[in-house]
Amino acid sequence: MRRRAAFLGLLGALALPGAALARCEGVVPGQRVQNADRDFVGQDLDEIVERGWIEFAVYEDLPPYSWEEGGEPQGIDIGLGRIIAEALGVEPRFRFVTSGENLEADLRYNVWQGLPMGGADNIVANVMLHVPYDSTFACRVEQVVFSGQAYREQVAIAYRQDVYPEDVPTPAYFRFDLVAVENDTIADFYLASFEGGQMNANIRRFPSMALAMEALNRGDVPAAMGPRAMLEAGAGSGVLVATPPLPGLAVGAWTVGIAVHHSHRDLGYAVDDAIAAALADGRVAALFENAGLSFTPPER
Known part of the structure; x- marks a missing residue:
């Protein structure tokens, strides 16, 4: 949860009364990191399908969303990744990652740049799961496409x-x-x-x-x-x-989705279609039901 605290604080600030603006109007994108010399990283959808597997970045030790037990990935987000992979006709692979100082760092390290001084095998994942969605935050982080809203948390x-x-x-x-x-x-x-x-x-x-x-x-x-x-x-x-009333808490609930690199919008669309289909036929809800958890549909 610490990985989301700064982001949710941002949501609270954004929820304060103010003038209505068009999406991204008045939002200054975040400063680009120096020495990020590649605008195209990772694999596109065709390359993923051709090689036969897709890699998801998931948070380690984050039950009931994602964790390992006996060497096997477990959790709601793991099930969601398997649903996406099945829709694409490929094998799911999961990379368990630690959280950075904030959500923007997590996205930088796992979606659009990779870890600094990470070595030759340091590459980004194709899709990052368990990413809170906010329209204004999405305007700030131009390097990432936010999609695949799958469920609500509160x-x-x-x-x-x-x-x-x-x-x-x-x-x-x-x-x-x-x-x-x-x-x-x-x-x-x-x-x-x-x-x-x-x-x-x-x-x-x-x-x-x-x-x-x-x-x-x-x-x-x-x-x-x-x-x-x-x-x-x-x-x-x-x-x-x-879930009693929480006076003074501007944003007590948020939508959770996925993130992909901005150069792979085709992958983002395919993932979003897979999640939309699984929401429509009840497979996402079943992930929560099977775990004994409450399910709230996302705002899409």
């Missing part, structure tokens, strides 16, 4: 039913009760600033959402806040997940 609250038997806790409860979050995420930033920082002393920060949920399951804290799918995936017996 901030939610998990809580122990034995502590809150009659009502769902809202952020105001955490002025008095402990709450677990992943460090440096949108939930962390939101609660730390809520009502002038009144609940800072009650926030318990963890390196990952999975560890925060373990603390909740043990009863160390009565509640946790973060992405709904992560909360649902980590919820143990007696733990419920709800």
Whole structure:
């Protein structure tokens, strides 16, 4: 989630009231990185089909979206990659990547430039999965095409039913009760600033959402806040997940899609068609249902 925190902060800023602008009007593209001498990187759609496989960049250790278990890729995004590969008639391959300092760095390293000083085998992936979509952000990053919106994620609250038997806790409860979050995420930033920082002393920060949920399951804290799918995936017996109102949070939900290099728009169109077909016939929804997770269709 830390990889998305800066991006979601940007979404919050963009959601503030202001004049309506045409898409990309008034948006200054990000400065191009020096020594990025190739405008065409990776493989186009025909080359991918001819060689018989497609490579996806996915985040490591990000359940329930993507992780490895016994050497095998697992998760919602892995299933989505397999759906795309099947539609293209090729084999899916997954490259697990770590997160950079922000989303723009992740896109630079995995979609349009590669790692600096990465060596001869340092090449970008054909498609990056689990990329939050925002129209204004897309205008800033000219080197990337954002497509394939597959599902919606939102901030939610998990809580122990034995502590809150009659009502769902809202952020105001955490002025008095402990709450677990992943460090440096949108939930962390939101609660730390809520009502002038009144609940800072009650926030318990963890390196990952999975560890925060373990603390909740043990009863160390009565509640946790973060992405709904992560909360649902980590919820143990007696733990419920709800989406109460979050006052003051400008953007509490976001669409998740894919990213490809701008020179491979044909690939982006093909991937988008594959995901649209899987949304229409229920295969994307089935990925969530089979994992015991709630599914919200994307805004496309």
